[in-house]
Amino acid sequence: MTASSGVHETAAVRSEDPARRLLTWYDRVKRALPWRGDRDPYKVWLSEIMLQQTRVETVIPYYGRFLEAFPTVEALATATEDEVRAQWSGLGYYRRARSLLQAARQVSATGTFPATLEGWLELPGVGRYTAAAIVSIVHGLKVAAIDGNLERVLSRIEAFDKDPKTAAGRLFMEQAAEIWMDLERPGDSNQALMELGATICRPKRPLCRDCPLVDDCAAFQRGEPEEFPLRRSRRRVVERELLAIAIRQEDRFLLFRRCAESEILGGTWEMPWVDATESSPARALGRRYGGDWKLGEPRGAVRHSITHRLLKVTVTEGELLGGGQLAEGPEARWADLAELDRLPHSSLVRKAMLVALPAR
DNA sequence: AAAACGTGGAC
DNA sequence: TGTCCAAGTTT
Numbered sequence: 001m002t003a004s005s006g007v008h009e010t011a012a013v014r015s016e017d018p019a020r021r022l023l024t025w026y027d028r029v030k031r032a033l034p035w036r037g038d039r040d041p042y043k044v045w046l047s048e049i050m051l052q053q054t055r056v057e058t059v060i061p062y063y064g065r066f067l068e069a070f071p072t073v074e075a076l077a078t079a080t081e082d083e084v085r086a087q088w089s090g091l092g093y094y095r096r097a098r099s100l101l102q103a104a105r106q107v108s109a110t111g112t113f114p115a116t117l118e119g120w121l122e123l124p125g126v127g128r129y130t131a132a133a134i135v136s137i138v139h140g141l142k143v144a145a146i147d148g149n150l151e152r153v154l155s156r157i158e159a160f161d162k163d164p165k166t167a168a169g170r171l172f173m174e175q176a177a178e179i180w181m182d183l184e185r186p187g188d189s190n191q192a193l194m195e196l197g198a199t200i201c202r203p204k205r206p207l208c209r210d211c212p213l214v215d216d217c218a219a220f221q222r223g224e225p226e227e228f229p230l231r232r233s234r235r236r237v238v239e240r241e242l243l244a245i246a247i248r249q250e251d252r253f254l255l256f257r258r259c260a261e262s263e264i265l266g267g268t269w270e271m272p273w274v275d276a277t278e279s280s281p282a283r284a285l286g287r288r289y290g291g292d293w294k295l296g297e298p299r300g301a302v303r304h305s306i307t308h309r310l311l312k313v314t315v316t317e318g319e320l321l322g323g324g325q326l327a328e329g330p331e332a333r334w335a336d337l338a339e340l341d342r343l344p345h346s347s348l349v350r351k352a353m354l355v356a357l358p359a360r
Numbered sequence: 361a362a363a364a365c366g367t368g369g370a371c
Numbered sequence: 372t373g374t375c376c377a378a379g380t381t382t
Contacts, residue, residue: 047378048378049379050378051377051378051379052377052378052379052380053365053366053367053376053377053378053379053380054366054367054368054377054378054379055367055368055369055376055377055378056377056378057368057369058367058368058369058377059378090366090367091366091367092365092366092367092368093365093366093367093379093380094365094366095365095380095381096379096380099380099381124380124381125379125380125381126380127379127380127381128379128380129378129379129380130378130379130380133378145378147377147378147379148376148377148378148379149377149378150378190378191378194378195378197378198377198378203375203376203377204370204371204375204376205371
C-alpha cells in the first residue's frame with residue numbers, strides 16, 4: 001500500500017514520522033471526555049457501547065447518569081431490565097441496553113472482565129470494533145479499532161478506491177491501520193485516529209488546513225477529500241404508514257407494553273398503533289393489544305401526520321371500549337405529559353402524542 | 361450479504 | 372424539508 005513509502009526514512013527523521021505526528025497532535029488537542037484517562041474496564045466498556053453509532057455529545061450525559069445508577073458491574077448485574085432500560089431511554093438502539101445487562105451478568109458470574117480480544121468478543125453487544133477498542137485502551141494490546149472514523153481517515157489518506165465495508169475493504173483497513181499503531185500506546189493510536197476523524201477529517205467539509213496528516217493524504221493531494229470513502233449505493237427507503245391512536249383521559253395517555261422484543265422499539269411502552277394499510281384498524285388493534293376497539297371518526301384538527309425515516313405516523317383520536325384494558329397492569333397504563341418527555345422514540349410516538357393534545 | 365435497529369444534529 | 376450519518380452489532 002502507498003502508506004508504506006515512509007518506512008525507509010532514516011532514524012534521524014523518525015521523530016517526524018506520521019504516526020508520531022498524529023500522537024503529538026492528539027496529546028495537544030484531544031477533547032477532555034468523561035471516559036478518557038480511565039482504564040477501568042467497566043467504564044471503558046460502558047462508554048464504548050454507548051458510543052456505538054452515537055455521537056459523543058449525546059453520550060456524555062447518559063454516561064454520567066448511568067454510572068451514578070450503576071457504579072460497578074456488580075451493581076449493573078443485579079439490576080432489572082426495566083431499571084436499565086430507564087437509564088437508556090432516549091439513547092436509541094435499545095438492544096444495546098439488553099446486551100449490556102446480559103454481559104454484566106456474565107462478567108459478574110465469572111468474577112472478572114475478559115483480558116483478551118477473543119474474551120471480550122464473547123460478551124453480547126461486543127463486536128470486532130468494540131473489543132478492539134477496549135483491549136487497546138484497557139490492556140494496551142496492539143489491535144486496530146476500525147470504526148467509521150478510521151474508515152474515512154484511512155480511505156482518504158490512501159485514496160482507497162473501494163467501499164471499506166466490503167471484505168477487501170476491511171482487510172485493507174486492518175493493514176492501513178497497522179501503520180498508525182504506536183507499540184507503546186495502542187489505545188491512544190486508535191483514539192487519535194478517531195479523534196482526527198471526528199474533529200478534523202469530518203465526512204463533510206473536512207478541516208484539511210488543520211490536519212496534522214495533510215502532507216500524507218492522497219485524497220487531499222487529489223483535491224477531493226470528500227470523495228472518500230467510497231460507499232455502495234444507498235438502498236431505497238421504503239415508507240411504512242402507521243396509524244397511532246391517541247387515547248386520552250384529560251392530559252393522560254394510554255400506553256401499552258408490546259411484548260415482542262424483536263419488533264422496533266421492542267419491550268418499551270408505546271402508544272397503540274397499527275399498520276395504516278389495515279382494512280379494519282379497530283380489529284387490528286384488538287389483535288395487537290387485545291380487547292374490543294372502536295375508533296372515533298378522525299377529525300381534521302386532530303389528525304396529524306409525521307414522517308420519521310421509514311415510518312409515517314398518523315395520529316387520530318380513538319375510544320377504547322370494554323373496560324378490561326383500561327386497568328393499569330403489565331400490559332397497559334396511563335402516562336402523563338411529564339413521563340412522555342422521558343419516553344424513547346421521541347421523534348415518533350412522543351411527538352405524535354403531543355400533537356394530539358387539545359389546542360389551548 | 362443485506363437489513364434492521366433510534367435518535368438528534370448539520371446543512 | 373429532505374438527506375446524510377454518527378466511537379456498530381446482530382441475524
